[in-house]
Amino acid sequence: MLKDxxxxxxxxxxxxxxxxxxxxLMRDMLENRNVEYVMGAAMMEPDIxxxxxxxxxxxxxxxxxVVQKNRLSLALMLETHLDELNKKHFPLNVKKGEATPANTCYVCNEISASMDKMLETILTLYFADSSFKKLVNEQEFFCYQHYELLVKKASVKLNKKQSAIFIKDITEITRKYLLSLRDDVHSFSKMFDYRNANIAEKSDDVKFSLERAISFLTGR
Ligand SMILES: [Zn+2]
Ligand SMILES: [Zn+2]
Known part of the structure; x- marks a missing residue:
């Protein structure tokens, strides 16, 4: 697979x-590709x-x-990473506001750079292609993490008028889902009330409402 x-x-x-x-879904796809790439073809790329x-x-x-098949790749990569830490960051010199290798990640960097470009494309398409706009409005939901990301991106990338429209549209989708999730979590709590003990089987939406709420909040 080519890097591009x-x-x-x-x-x-x-x-x-x-x-x-x-x-x-976009993040997951980028994440999987990057992890596979790092353990595969990237081994031959000195710049990576x-x-x-x-x-x-x-x-x-x-x-x-660590669960990828290629243990030798991992060993070689860890070896040079440890060497680099030893050479350049040992002992660790902590400068104010500067990231240290203890809290940086190659895959996170790559994902966020790709996402950034793709979010810009999404915003451009939204106002250039009415069928894409329709498709965005047919989404089940945006998780709260990515809702935040889209709102932030829209406010810097779009003009005032477009940004207001886009934010209003995705807020509507996200809030609608949040409210239905909130109702499902409420129904879940009600199952613990003895007066509801003989209520028939709850739907899967209610049964998994806690997991769904956590996933909505964390994007995971
Ligand atoms: Zn990471
Ligand atoms: Zn998300």
Missing amino acids: TIYTIPISDVFEPRCGCPIC RVQTNKYGFCTEHFSMI
């Missing part, structure tokens, strides 16, 4: 399913190695990397 194709995902692929948060040596990985991405 790892970092771009057709926007329609994440919006077409109309199921769950499309930006979570320079970056993985420099930034390392966060706990979440290390745990995805």
Whole structure:
């Protein structure tokens, strides 16, 4: 797989399913591709190695990397990463406001750079292509993390008028879902009331409402 194709995902692929948060789906796809790439083809790319040596990985991405098949790749990468830490960051020199290798991640960096570009494309398409606008408004929901990301991006990228329209539209979708989720969590609590003990089986939406609420809040 070429490097360029790892970092771009057709926007329609994440919006077409109309199921769950499309930006979570985009993040998951970018994440999987990056992790596979780091453990595969990237091993042969000295410039990628320079970056993985420099930034390392966060706990979440290390745990995805460690279950990949290629143990030799991982060993080689860890070896040079440890060497680099030893050479350049040992003892650690903490400068105010500067990220240290203890809290940077190559995969996180790559995902956020790709997402940034893709979010810009989404905002541009929203006002250029009415069928895409319709598709965005047919989404089940945006998780709160990505709702925040979209609102922030819209307020810097779009003009005042467009930004107001876009934010109003996605707020409507997100709030509608939040309220239905809130009702499901409420029904879940009601199951603990003895007066409701013989109410027939709850729907899956209610049964999994706590997990769904956490996923809505965290984007995971
Ligand atoms: Zn999301
Ligand atoms: Zn990470």
